[in-house]
Amino acid sequence: MKHTLAVLVENKPGVLTHISGLISRRAFNIESIAAGYTEEPDMTRITIVVEADDEYVLEQVVNQLSKLIDVIKIIDLTGQDRVHRELALIKVTATPETRADILNIVEIFRAHVVDVNKETVIVQLTGEERKIDAMCELLEDYGIREIVRTGRIAICRGPVSAKEV
Amino acid sequence: MKVTGAQAVIECLKKENVEVVFGYPGGAVLTLYDELYLSDFPHILPKHEQGAIHAADGYARATGKVGVCIATSGPGATNLITGIATAYMDSIPIVIITGQVAVSLIGRDSFQEADIRGITTPITKHNYFIKDAKDLPKAMKEAFYIARTGRPGPVLVDISKNVFAAELEFEYPETINLRGYRPVYDGDPEAIDAVYSELLKAEKPLFFVGGGVTLSDTSDIMRKIVAYSGIPTVTSLMGLGCIAEDDPNYFGMIGMHGTYAGNLSTTETDLLIGLGVRFDDRVTGLLNEFADKAKIIHFDIDAAEVNKNVRSHIKVIGNLQWSLDKLYAKMTERPSSEWTGQFRPWRDKMTAWMNEKPLVYNTDSERILPQAVIEKISEITQGNAVIVTDVGQHQMWTAQFYQFKQPRAFLTSGGLGTMGYGLPAAMGAQVGVSGKKVICICGDGGFMMSCQELMAIADLNLPLKIIILNNSYLGMVAQWQRTFYNQHYAHSCIKTKTDFVKLSEAMGVPAIRLEKKEELKTVLEKVIASEGPFLVDIRIPEDEDVLPMVPSGARLDQMIMGG
Missing domain, CATH: 3.30.70.1150 (ACT-like. Chain A, domain 2)
Structure with a gap:
C-alpha cells in the first residue's frame, strides 16, 4: 500500500541527502520524494510516497526518519482527508x-x-x-x-x- | 570574550569536562594543535588515526563518558571511518573533530579534501560542517548533548581550517533547542502495567539483557528485579557483565556461540523480555522461529528498534532508568516468594539444562587451550579486570569463559565486528580507568591490524597487558572453512616468520612467548601482577573450534556441541 508522508525538516544543507540516503540504505521502496520551502523560512517540507507492504514497514520508515536530528515532524497523510x-x-x-x-x-x-x-x-x-x-x-x-x-x-x-x- | 576558533574548541572541551583527547595532527588542524600546545590540554597520540578513534571508543565504554577524537582533513578523517562505524553500531558516545580545508578551497578537490560529512552521514548519530566561527560553540554544545543523550552515538564536527584562526565572540550556550531531537526519558506507565500483568500470567519468562543496560547504567536495578523475581536471565554479547556470571538466575550468553541452556530457553520461553537489545541476527538465528512460543516485550530507548527485526507484543519506550525503576516498584507490590515460587519449575528446568551441557573444553589436552587461558585470567583477576577483545574466536572464548562481575568490564566490537579494535580500544580504556587492570585479549590476525599502537602504549608506559591467542590462523574464518567450506583454508593461514615477542620488544613493550601448559599459571600471574605494559604470545592449537555453534540461519536450538 502507498503511504504519503509529510516530513517537516530543518532547512539546512545536507538534510535531503541524509533522508534519501537513509531510505536507500534501509531498503525502503520510495515512489517519489518532493521538497520545497514552506511558510516558515527555517523549515523545509518533504513529501514522500512510500510503498509499505505492512504496518511494520511503515512504522520502521517513520521511526528511522524520526531519529534524524534535523527531522522535526512526520505526519502520515494517508488516511486523512487531503x-x-x-x-x-x-x-x-x-x-x-x-x-x-x-x-x-x-x-x-x-x-x-x-x-x-x-x-x-x-x-x-x-x-x-x-x-x-x-x-x-x-x-x-x-x-x-x-x-x-x-x-x-x-x-x-x-x-x-x-x-x- | 573574543577568542579564535581554535581557542573556542578548547573552551568547549573544558566546558564539557573533557579530560583527554585522542588525536593525530595534520595540515587542517595545525591551528587547533597550536592551541592544544599553548593550553597544555591533555592529548594522547596514537600511531594511526584508526587507533585514535578506537581509543576514544574504549575510553568511552570503560568510563561512560564521551570520548573525544581529533583528526585532520582528507586521509586523517577517512582513517576514522571504521572506528566511527564501530561506535555507531554499539551506540558509543564519541565527539569527533575533523579539520577541513579552508572554505575558499571547498569543492575543488583540494589537497587533503574529503567530504567527511557526506561520508559519515550513515554512520554518525549526527554531524556538522562548520564554515563560520560564530556557529562553533552551538555546534559543539549540541554535539556533546546528542552524543551522550537518548541512544548514545558518535557525532562528528567538521571544521574548516580558516575557522580555527577566525575570531568570534565566545559564549557557550546554556541551553539546547533542537526541534527535531527530544530524547525520551519517561515512557508510558501503562506499558509497565501491561508488562506486570503478562508476568503474572507467565510460566517461563526470560530476561534477555543487552548493551542498553550497560549504556544506561541500570545493571543494579536490573539485578534487583532478577533477584526479587527469580526470573531466569540471559544476555547478548554486549550485555555481558550486566549480571554477575555466578548469579543463580543467570544462564549465559545466547546466540551463535551461546550456552546450551540459554539458547534452548529461547525456544521454550513463553515471555521473552528484551532489555536494551537489538535482536541482531547473530543472536536470533533463524528469525522467524526465534522465541516462537513467546510473547515478546521490548524495552528500549529507541522506538526504531522495536519491531525492526523481531515483532513485539508490548513495547516499553523510554530510558531504562525510568522503566526498570517503575517495573521494580510495581513488582514489589507482590511478595518476592510468590514470584520466585511461580517461576521455580522453569528455573529448575534451565538449571538442569545448564548442568546437563555446560560450556566445556578438553582439559586433558597437552597443549595450552585458549579456553584454559581465559579461565586462568579470570581466576587471577577474580573477574574484576576490564577485558578488551579484538574480533574472532578469542572474542567468543572470552565471552564464554571469563567470569564477568560488572558492566563496563567487557569492551568488544559487537555490532560491526571490527578486527584491529582491541589494542587501541584497550589503550583508551586504560587511559580512562588508570586505577584498574586492563587486559587486551586478541588473536594473531587482529593484533597485526593495529600492532603499531604498541609504540604508543610503551611510550605512555600504560600498565596494559596484551594476550595474543596465537593459532597462526584467522581462527574464526578457518573454523567456518573447516565446518562449511570443505576444509579449504583459503588465505586464512597466517603462519609467519614474524616474531611477535621481538616485534613487541622492538616497540618498547616487554614480551614473552608461552607454549608449555605447565607454565601458563605462573607466567600469567607474573605478567598480570607486573607494573608496566606486557605482551604474552600464547601458542594454541590451530584447529580448536568455538562451540557450541549455531550455523548461520538455523534455529537457536540447532547447536553443534563440543566436549
Whole structure:
C-alpha cells in the first residue's frame, strides 16, 4: 500500500541527502520524494510516497526518519482527508497535422500549452498521478520526447496545518 | 570574550569536562594543535588515526563518558571511518573533530579534501560542517548533548581550517533547542502495567539483557528485579557483565556461540523480555522461529528498534532508568516468594539444562587451550579486570569463559565486528580507568591490524597487558572453512616468520612467548601482577573450534556441541 508522508525538516544543507540516503540504505521502496520551502523560512517540507507492504514497514520508515536530528515532524497523510497533486511537463511531437488533436486533448485534461515550435509543444499538467498517467498514455501516440514530473505533494483539507497536528 | 576558533574548541572541551583527547595532527588542524600546545590540554597520540578513534571508543565504554577524537582533513578523517562505524553500531558516545580545508578551497578537490560529512552521514548519530566561527560553540554544545543523550552515538564536527584562526565572540550556550531531537526519558506507565500483568500470567519468562543496560547504567536495578523475581536471565554479547556470571538466575550468553541452556530457553520461553537489545541476527538465528512460543516485550530507548527485526507484543519506550525503576516498584507490590515460587519449575528446568551441557573444553589436552587461558585470567583477576577483545574466536572464548562481575568490564566490537579494535580500544580504556587492570585479549590476525599502537602504549608506559591467542590462523574464518567450506583454508593461514615477542620488544613493550601448559599459571600471574605494559604470545592449537555453534540461519536450538 502507498503511504504519503509529510516530513517537516530543518532547512539546512545536507538534510535531503541524509533522508534519501537513509531510505536507500534501509531498503525502503520510495515512489517519489518532493521538497520545497514552506511558510516558515527555517523549515523545509518533504513529501514522500512510500510503498509499505505492512504496518511494520511503515512504522520502521517513520521511526528511522524520526531519529534524524534535523527531522522535526512526520505526519502520515494517508488516511486523512487531503489534496494531493503532481506537476508534469511533457514535450510532445506536434506537426501541423496533429497539433489540433493534441490541443484537444490538452483542453479535455485542463492542461496548458506553455511552449510551441515547429516540431513540438510543451504541455503543463497538474493533478493526481492517475490523471497525468492517463494524459501521457494518450499523448504517446503523437510521440513523447521528454517527460518531467515533480512527484506528489500533499496537504490536508480543513483549517489545521500539518505542524499543528 | 573574543577568542579564535581554535581557542573556542578548547573552551568547549573544558566546558564539557573533557579530560583527554585522542588525536593525530595534520595540515587542517595545525591551528587547533597550536592551541592544544599553548593550553597544555591533555592529548594522547596514537600511531594511526584508526587507533585514535578506537581509543576514544574504549575510553568511552570503560568510563561512560564521551570520548573525544581529533583528526585532520582528507586521509586523517577517512582513517576514522571504521572506528566511527564501530561506535555507531554499539551506540558509543564519541565527539569527533575533523579539520577541513579552508572554505575558499571547498569543492575543488583540494589537497587533503574529503567530504567527511557526506561520508559519515550513515554512520554518525549526527554531524556538522562548520564554515563560520560564530556557529562553533552551538555546534559543539549540541554535539556533546546528542552524543551522550537518548541512544548514545558518535557525532562528528567538521571544521574548516580558516575557522580555527577566525575570531568570534565566545559564549557557550546554556541551553539546547533542537526541534527535531527530544530524547525520551519517561515512557508510558501503562506499558509497565501491561508488562506486570503478562508476568503474572507467565510460566517461563526470560530476561534477555543487552548493551542498553550497560549504556544506561541500570545493571543494579536490573539485578534487583532478577533477584526479587527469580526470573531466569540471559544476555547478548554486549550485555555481558550486566549480571554477575555466578548469579543463580543467570544462564549465559545466547546466540551463535551461546550456552546450551540459554539458547534452548529461547525456544521454550513463553515471555521473552528484551532489555536494551537489538535482536541482531547473530543472536536470533533463524528469525522467524526465534522465541516462537513467546510473547515478546521490548524495552528500549529507541522506538526504531522495536519491531525492526523481531515483532513485539508490548513495547516499553523510554530510558531504562525510568522503566526498570517503575517495573521494580510495581513488582514489589507482590511478595518476592510468590514470584520466585511461580517461576521455580522453569528455573529448575534451565538449571538442569545448564548442568546437563555446560560450556566445556578438553582439559586433558597437552597443549595450552585458549579456553584454559581465559579461565586462568579470570581466576587471577577474580573477574574484576576490564577485558578488551579484538574480533574472532578469542572474542567468543572470552565471552564464554571469563567470569564477568560488572558492566563496563567487557569492551568488544559487537555490532560491526571490527578486527584491529582491541589494542587501541584497550589503550583508551586504560587511559580512562588508570586505577584498574586492563587486559587486551586478541588473536594473531587482529593484533597485526593495529600492532603499531604498541609504540604508543610503551611510550605512555600504560600498565596494559596484551594476550595474543596465537593459532597462526584467522581462527574464526578457518573454523567456518573447516565446518562449511570443505576444509579449504583459503588465505586464512597466517603462519609467519614474524616474531611477535621481538616485534613487541622492538616497540618498547616487554614480551614473552608461552607454549608449555605447565607454565601458563605462573607466567600469567607474573605478567598480570607486573607494573608496566606486557605482551604474552600464547601458542594454541590451530584447529580448536568455538562451540557450541549455531550455523548461520538455523534455529537457536540447532547447536553443534563440543566436549
